[in-house]
Every structure is written in structure tokens, then in C-alpha cells.
Amino acid sequence: MRYAFFPGCTLESAEEELMISTLKVAEALGIELIELKGWTCCGASHIQDVDDFLATSINARNIALGEELGVSKIITVCNTCTLMLRTAKDKLDRNDNLKTRVNESLRGTGMQYKGNTEVTHLLWMLIEEYGLENLRKKVVRPLTGLKVANFYGCHILMPPKIMGFENHRNPQSMEMVAEVLGAESVEFDQRLACCGFHSVFPAEKEVMGLTGMNTLSSKTSGADCLVTPCPLCQMQLDAYQPDAQKGFKEDITMPILHLPQLIGLALGLSPEELAIQRHVVDAIPMLRRSLQLV
Amino acid sequence: MRKIHFKIKRFDGNKEWYQDYQLAYEKGKTILWALTSIREQFDPTLVFTSACRHAICGSCGVKVNGSSYLACKTSLDEVLDTFKTDYLTFEPMGSFEVIKDLAVAWEPKMEKMEKVKPWLIPSVEGDVEGGxxxxxxxxxxxxxxxxxxxxxxxxxxxxxLAVNDGTYLDPFILNRAYRFAVDSRDGSPEEHIRPVIENELWKCMHCMQCATSCPKGIPLTEQVAFLRQESIRMGEVNNQGAKHAFAFVNDVRTKGRLNETMLPIKTDGLFKTATTKVPFALRMIKKGKINPFHMPKAVEGIKGVQEIYKYAEEVENR
Structure with a gap:
């Protein structure tokens, strides 16, 4: 299986462990990921607030880079990158006038947006194309006894007319993957909540409150760790957790894993190979205890 | 016989409790049918609001299993299928003051809406007599x-709104501001937009819930983007939200990718970053998540990216 890979900015810096774990998991599953050469930031849900034509154009270029590779799909591992690329694609495919103007703006890149390559998230690809039964066959260390709180993050679900992989009011993809890996999914109130990352600067107080509510809710439900398919949710819930704790009397401590890290553990990779030691809230003692790792 | 089990949150002005009801399943009904049937068959004290039954009056919003629906427009079968259960929990809408059971108070919201002047401020081209x-x-x-x-x-x-102190404007209020700001007959768009800026416009989390859940399919998040663009055009750029957005715009222009290390400084300024973000930065550096000396190189093809910016500025935004 061969896909174009759009990593997104966080995978090069603060969330580099997601780059490491994604590549390790892809290799173990026999999935070839070809990183797009010269990809740019997707706009991260901010650029359209200044200029929506620009936001569409830079992503038309990103998608065109994938089209040049002649693959059927571009894979992302970030909810917001997925939404931004799919939003641009949706606009371009529905509006010929916009597509003509955007392609005019791409003249200097030597490329054109054609619209023949899909954008998908690793989570969706594993279910739709790789197949959960094939994933199950690769599990060498079932995550038996590990209780996971699946935190979807908004942008992998909404708006459904652009995302639409599953019912946004009651998605099940994360639970399906957790089941295949042998982990137990816990029910918790904040399963479909927002992490608040995109407004953490202008709404710091509110977002810290939300962060604490999110981790505390998973903790109260008995989860050993929270798992998310989005590096921005991960960063908000993990790196800001000590700041969020200041607003709570209760202990809100909760290790936060990236989805590929959870998969990698079941594939037999060590926490260190998956760069889990890079998290602010140390997840390794919990993993050693729950999975009897040495 | 298949039974549908309802757990409804009650409130009598003092205390709250959940009350259980059961209805025999009937195909092709709405959520509002369920509420009406419960009131008519079992409990005349159950309070909820509804009127038109045609998704026009907007009075029957309710939360079912934590998700908000317009009761008259939503099929019960759809909800049962969504949650794969015959057990449904009904609660009043979030971010509203509850009057009784599922009935919520609109007066405080209407008072708040007045801030954006949700009426037409006539332009000089028209008048009451001439139209x-x-x-x-x-x-x-x-x-x-x-x-x-x-x-x-x-x-x-x-x-x-779920975590805000009440200052932030509800999406339907932002929609009113937008609706009059873009009306060609309105002579004073800034009078609608200024209160939006003054009431935490940049605190929208961009979660897409409003646009997703709107029963009328109004693209509310695109309106937030429009209002922010207008605020920038009005010169309101010296705030965290606008500075944060410009940090992305400028980083993509110069390098193609975000410089995460510099982002807090570009958003908050050096002084605020130095005084408030040091513990955060230190823990990130300690875990190797930020390398303060890493300066990203420009991506391959950056000249083409800059041509896109040039086109956007010179042709699209002329």
C-alpha cells in the first residue's frame, strides 16, 4: 500500500513523537508513506480568518503535490490538517470559477490542482483500506487490561458534509481500533468534547478549564490513558496539563497517547521506539504497570 | 413489544431529578412526538416548549443523549439508530438558564443580542417612505x-459558551451581526461588528459544532471568519487573536511552515511570553519538544508559495 504523506507542522517540532511513531507503525504494517516534498502549513484553521482565498490556494498546492505523485490518497495524522485540506478540496471541486482562479494563483508553482487525489486520515484508512482484521493479525502484544479513553477531537468529525466518515454524534472508529488492539474503551462524558487548542492564546482561562475537565472526566471513568487521533488535542491535553491543574483541586493527571503510539504498542514496539518518553505527563510508568512491560 | 425508555431531566425551580418514562415503539415518529405522548399519556406536569411542528418557530430545541436536536425536525428512528440504543436521556439545552424541566429562558439571550444592533441601520440610499x-x-x-x-x-x-463567563456572543447572535453587516441596505456595518469585537470574537474555538448542529444549515463558522476578516479591515489587529492568525500567514509566506518556537512571542509579545510562558517553555525544552535554536528552513518551492500570496494580494484582494 502506497500513500502520499502530509505530516503537518507539529510533527516537525513539538509533536515529533507522532512523526516517529507514525513511521514506525506504517513500516510494521507494510504501508509506504511518501512525504510530500515542499508541503506547507495547512493554515491550521487560522489563515482563513485573514484571507480565505489564500487558505484555499495554499492547500490546493499541498494537494497538487500529492497529485503529482500519482497516488490515490494523501494521508494525514492530524485532525485539523485533514479538515483544512478536505475543506479546500470541497470548495475547489464544487466551484469551477474558484478552481480556475486558484489554479491561476498556482502558476508560479508549475503545478495545477486537478482534483483526482483524495485526502484521508490514518484512522480512516486503517478501517476503510487496510482493514481491521488485517490489523488484528499484526497484533503481537494485545493491550489486555489497558483502559483507554478515546478522545476524538472535533476536526475529524465535523462538519460532517466535509468529513463524514462516521456519525459525528456517536462515532465508533476509535473504539473499533481499540478493540482490535485488545484494549478496553471506557465511556466518559468528554469523549466528543473540544480540546480548545485553536483558541488557547485568546481564551487561555477557558481552554485551561476545558483541558482539566477533559482529563478529569477520563480519569473519573477509570481510564489508564487518553488516546487521540490529533496531535493538537494531544499537545493541548498533555503539554498544558500542568497549567490546567492549577485550576483544579482534584488531581487531573492523565497520560495522553497519540493513536499510532497505541497501535505501535500492540504491534510489539517499545514505548521508547514510539517516543512516548517525550510526553510531558509521563505515560511510561502507567504502561509498564498495565501492560507488564519491562 | 418493543419499548423505548426515556429518562428526562426535571427541574421545578428548586430541585433537579431524572424521571423515567416508557413508550411503546412506533415507527416514523419524531422526538417531539415522544415528548408530547409522554405529557399526554403519563405526566401533564412535564414542561417543554413547542409550537409549529415544522421547524419554523424554533422553540423545541432539546438535548438527547448529550447532543442537541430540534425535536420536531428529528426522527426518533434516526436518534435510536445514532446511539444504537432504546434508552434515551432528555435534558434542556446547554448554555441556557433553565426555567422548568426542558424549558429554557430566552430573555437574557435577547438582551445580549441587542448589543449587535440586530436591526437595519438604513443607508443613505434608502428611506422609510421611498423604500x-x-x-x-x-x-x-x-x-x-x-x-x-x-x-x-x-x-x-x-x-x-460552555466554559465562558457569559461575555462571548452566542453563534446565533454572531449570525445576526453578520446578517446586517452584509445587508446592502445597511449603512453602518461597523455598528454591528464593533460589539462583536468587543465581546471576545477571537475566543471562538473553531470546533465547527455550531455549523454542524444548525438545523437550517447556516455556515456559522464561515461567518466567524468573515467577522474576523472585517475586524482586521477595521484596523483591529493589536490583539492576540489577530496576531496569532498573522503569525501563521507570515510564517507560511516566508518559510512555508510554522515556527512553533516563535509563535507565543508573535502572539503575546516578548514581555508577556517571558513573564507567563517560561514554565511551559522549560517543560517543552526538557522533553525535547521545543528546540529553541531550531530555525526552520524555507520549504522546497517557496518561491511558488510566494507567488500565490502575490496573486491573492494583487488580484483577489485588489
């Missing part, structure tokens, strides 16, 4: 926002 002429194209700009039925579902699902 206003509006082209079909201009009418289409207000057609979608005018579809709002004030059901409050957007507010019930808004993630910012």
Missing part, C-alpha cells in the same frame, strides 16, 4: 443568515 432597492445578488448574501429560527441549538453545542 430600498436591493439587487437579487445582494439579497442572496442575506438569504442564508436570515434562515435562522432562533432555536438556540448552536448555543447549546458551542464549546466556548
Amino acid at each position: 430600498f432597492i436591493q439587487s437579487e445578488e445582494d439579497f442572496h448574501h442575506i438569504a442564508s443568515p436570515t434562515d435562522c429560527i432562533l432555536c438556540g441549538i448552536c448555543a447549546s453545542e458551542c464549546n466556548q
